[in-house]
Each structure stands twice: as C-alpha cells, then as structure tokens.
Amino acid sequence: MTPATCWRRPPSNVVTEPTSTTTWIGTSWKMTKTLAEARAYARVLAGVGWAPRVQPFVIPPATAIATVAEVLPPDGAVLVGAQDAHWEDEGAWTGEVSVPQVKDAGARLLEIGHSERRAHFAETDERVNLKVHAALRHGLLPLVCVGETAQQRAAGAALDTVTAQVTAALAGVPATPQVLLAYEPVWAIGEHGTPATPEQVGDVVAAIASVAGPARPVLYGGSVSLDNARGLLDLPGVAGLFVGRAAWDVEGFLALADVAAQPAPQAPGGPYS
Ligand code: PGA
Numbered sequence: 074m075t076p077a078t079c080w081r082r083p084p085s086n087v088v089t090e091p092t093s094t095t096t097w098i099g100t101s102w103k104m105t106k107t108l109a110e111a112r113a114y115a116r117v118l119a120g121v122g123w124a125p126r127v128q129p130f131v132i133p134p135a136t137a138i139a140t141v142a143e144v145l146p147p148d149g150a151v152l153v154g155a156q157d158a159h160w161e162d163e164g165a166w167t168g169e170v171s172v173p174q175v176k177d178a179g180a181r182l183l184e185i186g187h188s189e190r191r192a193h194f195a196e197t198d199e200r201v202n203l204k205v206h207a208a209l210r211h212g213l214l215p216l217v218c219v220g221e222t223a224q225q226r227a228a229g230a231a232l233d234t235v236t237a238q239v240t241a242a243l244a245g246v247p248a249t250p251q252v253l254l255a256y257e258p259v260w261a262i263g264e265h266g267t268p269a270t271p272e273q274v275g276d277v278v279a280a281i282a283s284v285a286g287p288a289r290p291v292l293y294g295g296s297v298s299l300d301n302a303r304g305l306l307d308l309p310g311v312a313g314l315f316v317g318r319a320a321w322d323v324e325g326f327l328a329l330a331d332v333a334a335q336p337a338p339q340a341p342g343g344p345y346s
Pocket of ligand 1: 295
C-alpha cells in the first residue's frame with residue numbers, strides 16, 4: 074500500500090482546533106534546501122490528501138517560507154512554520170526576523186527554543202518565553218522544544234531540567250491558547266544522536282504534561298525514523314513526531330505521515346481487556 078492509496082482525501086483539512094486524536098507530523102529543514110528544492114518538496118505535499126487524524130507541518134529556513142507558503146497556502150492542510158523569530162515586532166536587530174515578518178511570509182507556526190539555538194545562539198528560557206508570547210500575540214502556533222543534555226540525564230536531572238524549561242516557556246501564558254511542546258533530548262538529535270527509549274520518552278512526556286496541562290500536545294523529536302516511529306507514536310501522551318533528517322526528502326516525510334495515519338494497534342485482547 075502506498076501513502077497515496079491509504080490516506081488520500083481532498084486537501085481541505087485545516088486543523089485550527091486540534092483534538093486529542095490529532096497526530097502531528099512535522100519536519101524542520103534546518104539550514105538545508107534551495108528555493109527550487111523547497112518548492113519541489115512543497116508541491117508534492119500540496120498534492121496529498123491527508124488523513125483526518127494527521128496534522129502535517131513543515132518548517133523551512135526563513136529564506137524559503139514565502140516560497141513554500143505560495144504552494145501550501147494558509148487555508149491549506151499543511152501548516153508552514155518558521156524555525157525562529159525575534160520577540161520584538163520590529164526594530165534595529167540586524168540579522169533577525171520578527172514574528173509579523175514570518176507571518177507575512179506565510180508562517181502559521183513558530184518553532185521556539187530548539188536545542189541547536191539554545192546551544193549555539195544563546196537562546197535562554199527567558200527569550201523562549203518572550204517568543205511564545207510574541208507568537209501568541211500575532212496568532213501563530215508556538216512549538217516549544219525542550220530537552221535535557223546527556224550530562225543532565227546522567228546526573229539524574231532529566232525531568233527537572235525539562236519541566237523547568239516548560240514552566241519557564243509558559244510563564245504568563247493562560248491555559249487556553251494552543252501551544253505545542255516537543256520533547257527533544259539533546260543527545261538524541263542529529264547525526265550522532267541515539268533515539269530515546271520508549272521508557273525515557275514516556276517518563277518525560279508525562280512530566281511535561283504535568284506542568285503544561287493535559288490539553289497541550291507533546292511531540293517527540295530526536296533520531297525519529299521509520300523503524301521507531303510506530304513505537305513512539307503508540308506511547309501514551311505522545312501526540313506526534315517532530316522529525317529532522319528522516320523527513321528531509323519528501324518520500325521520507327510521506328512514509329512517516331503514513332505511519333501516523335494508521336490507528337494504534339489494539340493491545341492483545343482488545344480495547345476492553
Ligand atoms: P533529527 O533532528 O531527526 O535529525 O535527529 C530532530 C530535531 O532536531 O528536531
């Protein structure tokens with residue numbers, strides 16, 4: 074069965090109010106792709122009919138947001154995002170882009186606090202919080218990334234680190250607005266990363282929900298692949314996957330979306346056992 078046959082339907086599904094059964098599947102392209110590559114990827118996504126339970130999103134580099142949003146418009150099924158934005162609306166901030174600017178380019182979602190930004194670009198919890206407020210002020214959906222380093226995990230501080238990051242990110246944010254969270258252990262991300270085990274993900278996701286509230290979807294990211302996607306999606310509290318390398322080509326993205334479109338297998342003995 075190909076992705077096209079198992080979850081095709083008319084591309085008109087705009088999920089503005091995700092339900093608890095929505096499965097998020099998204100990718101950040103990080104610092105990859107020319108405009109031509111971005112356009113070609115987006116055109117494939119534009120031709121897909123998404124399963125009702127799947128909410129796809131794609132986060133191009135800032136240079137390609139407008140190009141991708143021309144192909145995947147704001148009233149379409151696929152949410153287009155930005156990888157970062159400044160917390161001020163405008164001003165003398167050379168090299169930065171603001172939330173109104175990425176929104177103007179077509180972004181509906183804003184990724185905030187990825188560990189690569191925390192590690193290499195002095196992103197602090199305080200700035201993450203300012204950016205969450207800026208995103209909500211302008212009607213963008215914040216996607217806040219949190220995760221502990223290998224050293225913090227080894228020191229037994231994984232849960233404390235992550236819950237502190239979530240608490241700081243959501244400071245002053247009322248309970249109602251939708252905010253996505255992504256648990257992305259630093260040691261699981263990228264070429265040298267090791268995917269987290271189901272136990273590790275389950276523990277942290279439960280801790281995140283305890284501070285963020287049960288209504289806020291928690292995604293997992295970090296070395297997600299076709300091999301581990303089903304197992305991760307089946308974990309209680311995991312509302313979707315945030316993928317890097319495995320979705321940098323569109324076939325990879327569609328294959329993962331296909332996994333997300335399948336209902337979780339029932340436990341032996343059926344749902345009432
Ligand atoms: P990866 O990246 O899937 O390539 O490990 C994940 C991320 O940084 O969100």
